[in-house]
Amino acid sequence: MEWQIENKYRRLEDVSQEEMDALVSKVNSCSWRQTYHIQPISGLLNDPNGFSFYNGEYHLFYQWHPLGPFHGLKYWFHTKSKDLVHWENVGIGLRPDSYFDSHGAYSGSSIKHNGQLYLFYTGNSRDEHLVRHPYQCIAIMNEYGEIKKLEHPVIDKVPEGYTEHYRDPKVWKEGERFYAVIGAQRTDETGCSVLYSSPDLLNWNFEGEIKTGLREFGYMWECPDYIEIGEQGLFIFSPQGIEPEGEDRYRNIYQSGYVLGEKLNLDNKELMHGEFVELDRGFDFYAPQTMKDAKGRRLLVGWMGLPDIDYPSDQSGWSHCLTVPRELSIVHNKLVQRPVPELQLLRKTESQAADTVVDETKAFEGFSGTVYELICDFENVDASEFGIEFRAGEMEKTVIKYDTIQRKVILDRSRSGEKVAEDYGTERKCEMDSENIQFHLFVDSSSVEIFVNDGEEVFTSRIFPDISSREIRFFAKGGHAGFKAVKWDY
Structure with a gap:
């Protein structure tokens, strides 16, 4: 057990160049390596993070464990593109090297503010007994691509009534205030999402739980994302612990989906909505994130994989990729996803x-x-x-x-x-x-x-x-x- 824990939280910085080169060589020899999808140079990729358009380019980070195809110590890896098709690997965006993210820089989002890109993410830390303590943290990227973390978390406590499963902030601006939704688990082990507000992205106030019609719907809601398309509110999230229904619904180990309805009432935190609908009907889709680009389009990218599932590429030292970007729209009160037309460049x-x-x-x-x-x-x-x-x-x-x-x-x-x-x-x-x-x-x-x-x-x-x-x-x-x-x- 101790060896597994030590291996899981082994740091990339402690690995020799020879070992890393050997792993990358093993990965590159795999016949299942993708050609136009974003994939890790080694190890495991999972959630897309910080999806944004900033300084004339699309930026996309993802969760990355570099040393093997399993969920170990997570970094943010940074990739960017001018056209959503040809992606350039920039390198590590966030390292888990602070007390508040010592056991992983977990998922989050980004927003442009004062000419810079603010990355809002969950820092995962564990004490000597391996008890988790989540923090919500900020790092700032300037126009030169330099990223610097704030020295302390901006949210350092989990409110009463919720467990340590408290993560994945998605941030947006409404008027002069910033808002964020965070995925959470109540102490009765049911899933939900909570709302925060801030005047400056640095000082955050807990507004309370978002009221939905899904009181007992799984045991954890991951990667929440609230957006508005036209006059409707769209709440996307990935609930864990949903039992299958019939032959068609909720057949994967975990689900990703949305509820569509009225705009979120920011005063009473109420979201009036219709039924939960799965975003994707296939086998491998999870933890999507959206952004609004300079053309006004609402774009989505998802993780083409699932937690707690083994994949054949694991034996070659890597696992998972991201989906192609999709443009979202509402047609006849239903969410429609279309591949971005830029893919025609291929x-x-x-x-x-x-x-x-x-x-x-x-x-x-x-x-x-x-x-x-x-x-x-x-x-x-x-x-x-x-x-x-x-x-x-x-x-x-x-x-x-x-x-x-x-x-x-x-x-x-x-x-x-x-x-x-x-x-x-x-x-x-x-x-x-x-x-x-x-x-x-x-x-x-x-x-x-x-x-x-x-x-x-x-x-x-x-x-x-x-x-x-x-x-x-x-x-x-x-x-x-x-x-x-x-x-x-x-």
Whole structure:
């Protein structure tokens, strides 16, 4: 036990260059390394942090444990981009080297103020008995990219009624005041979120718990994010401890979702909202964070992974990546996520196909690969099910399909290659009542993000096929289905 604890909190600064070089070399030899998704140079990536547009560039930090694919001592790693597509690794943004973050610089957000970027994060510390003491901390980045922590936390106590699970501040400005929501656990071990306010980002006042219609909804709410789109309030969070419902809902180990309703009443902390809806219908999506860019767009990036799940890339010394950026909008009182149009910069060779498949599975010239974007529109359908097999070979395939009898979209990774979290099932489903179906796929070496009907639903998943599994096939069962498809190599 002592060895595990020591190894978990081993510091990068205490590791030789030779050991680090060997780990990076091992990571780079992995055939599942991504090509256009943000991923760690070694070790484990998790929550996106500090997502912002500052000084003419997009900045994105993420939780990073550099020394292995497990949740150890967390740093913030900094990456930046001018176009949301081509990301430059800047390096470590925050080191866990102060008394208030000695056991990890945990998740948080950022906001521009007085020409600088303020990073608001949770410092994780533990005493000699390994009892956790969370602090809410500030670091400031100037226009030259230099980051300096404040010497002391700005919130140094957990209010009465809450446990040490108290983290992940998301900050915004309303009028002349700053506000932050923090994920929390009540002492009765139920999850919630609390509200703070500040005149200057340095002095914070505890306003109280946000009142929602979800009094007993899991045991911890992680990564809360309150935003407003038009005249509606949108509260995004990741509740832990939600039991599955039927075949379709809450099938992953932990969930991420949102409630949509009226704007948050900052005076009485009340949020009037509709039902909780999962943000993503796939296998691997958690801890998303949003930001508003200079164009006024509300953008979201998520962690393409989940806590407490083993992944095949672990054996190569690394784990996880981030999703592509998505633009959020509200359509017919529902949150819609669309891939940012900047991703079109990646498009290279184009291939097209159009046909009607009748009780068959067909392949077409130009439709194969391991890294690409694919848009396929199905119409004039009387088949009982139809869809696409991709990253397919003799023994492997990942399948996205529409079942016209159940009126459901189904993602099946039962034959996607190396197994992942099979205890939680190999299919993900959601209802969609539509005559025409569009599947928009972003496929990378070990992942897929599928936007259905222009972002009405999204399925995000890691897959770990053999590098030889490259085929794309279109199929229909129990009738015919017409389709038009276009593919771009990346």
